[in-house]
Amino acid sequence: MNKHHNPAMGVSALTWQNGMLALLDQRFLPQHEAWLECRTAQDVADAISSMVVRGAPAIGIAAAYGAVLSAQNAILSRDWKTLIRRDLAILSESRPTAVNLNWAIQQMKACLEKAERETVSTEFLSLADKILDEDIQANLSMAENATGCFEGEENKPFSVMTHCNTGSLATGGYGTALGVIRNAWRKGFIDQVYAGETRPWLQGARLTAWELERDGIPVTLNADGAASWLMANRPIKWVIVGADRITAYGDVANKIGTYSLAVLARHHGVRFMVVAPSSTVDMDLDSGSEIEIEMRSPDELTRFGGQLVAPSGVQAINPVFDITPAGLIDAIVTEKGVIEHPDSAGMAGLFG
Numbered sequence: 001m002n003k004h005h006n007p008a009m010g011v012s013a014l015t016w017q018n019g020m021l022a023l024l025d026q027r028f029l030p031q032h033e034a035w036l037e038c039r040t041a042q043d044v045a046d047a048i049s050s051m052v053v054r055g056a057p058a059i060g061i062a063a064a065y066g067a068v069l070s071a072q073n074a075i076l077s078r079d080w081k082t083l084i085r086r087d088l089a090i091l092s093e094s095r096p097t098a099v100n101l102n103w104a105i106q107q108m109k110a111c112l113e114k115a116e117r118e119t120v121s122t123e124f125l126s127l128a129d130k131i132l133d134e135d136i137q138a139n140l141s142m143a144e145n146a147t148g149c150f151e152g153e154e155n156k157p158f159s160v161m162t163h164c165n166t167g168s169l170a171t172g173g174y175g176t177a178l179g180v181i182r183n184a185w186r187k188g189f190i191d192q193v194y195a196g197e198t199r200p201w202l203q204g205a206r207l208t209a210w211e212l213e214r215d216g217i218p219v220t221l222n223a224d225g226a227a228s229w230l231m232a233n234r235p236i237k238w239v240i241v242g243a244d245r246i247t248a249y250g251d252v253a254n255k256i257g258t259y260s261l262a263v264l265a266r267h268h269g270v271r272f273m274v275v276a277p278s279s280t281v282d283m284d285l286d287s288g289s290e291i292e293i294e295m296r297s298p299d300e301l302t303r304f305g306g307q308l309v310a311p312s313g314v315q316a317i318n319p320v321f322d323i324t325p326a327g328l329i330d331a332i333v334t335e336k337g338v339i340e341h342p343d344s345a346g347m348a349g350l351f352g
Helices: 041-049 056-074 080-092 099-114 120-145 147-151 177-186 203-215 224-233 258-268 344-351
Strands: 014-017 020-024 035-038 158-162 190-196 219-222 236-241 245-247 252-255 271-275 321-324 331-334 337-340
Touching: 014 056, 014 120, 020 041, 020 056, 035 041, 035 056, 041 056, 041 080, 056 080, 056 099, 056 120, 080 099, 099 120, 120 147, 120 177, 120 331, 147 177, 147 337, 158 177, 158 224, 177 190, 177 203, 177 236, 177 271, 190 203, 190 224, 203 219, 219 224, 224 258, 236 258, 252 258, 258 271, 258 321, 337 344
Parallel strands: 158 190, 158 236, 190 219, 236 271, 271 331
Antiparallel strands: 014 020, 020 035, 245 252, 252 321, 331 337
């Protein structure tokens, strides 16, 4: 493992060693742990688009190391900057919704403009390491910042619900929403986590349940459609989720099904928290309607484990993100602070 690996941070999603990026192939978890070696920027872009690595922060970090691979491979060419720019464009297009990806690529582009051939690889690697380290520190800060939201709750400990995977597998380490949950469990605020399965890729079933069990945190898996029953029949006080993009108004793009949970939470008097680093905030977008929603292959719905489970040839629609309006969110937690009942004024006050 790399120098950043720490058991307290959870299992690492990626590691840089010997001039190569290795990604824990999340398509095969939890049955077995397989690592995919990436030696070119194209390798990394393919891994991102095929869901080997997923989660907005982890995608950004992987893309940063993909840029390092590009620099290593391009410096022998006379047109090395042109080749690196081409690779950065390929990485940028590997998934469209998460803003962290382009945030990382923009940092690499700025570094490239000032770099010399002899030092570009070293400078890129230092920057990628910095992006990774800052993500881990941001996750730890967010976990502490969220504490204030729980201190006023009566009847502690209480249950929480989460969606998709927002743990160390989706980040540099520790996690965003799952980092908050880890910290809240350690401090005695919560005693049970309900993890939605998160169709069609089952990130909740395969990844979140696996991470929480490894940490010894009580987790119960539920079908996505059971969320309303659970809110009505279990002592759930908070839904805690991550984000792939947050707008200047506070609208949030996250894994498909998040919007439904926010509507259900409001009806049942359950509070709703979004946890994401500032790199996920896109102040250039006013509202969620401006966010491009990634549409993936219908095969992800019509097949399960390669087996056809729907009528052959049936049409299927597969948006993999939805938009939760700011008005349904009780708190957005970032490393810079907490915005309660987010709106444009609150977002501008924290992010300018």
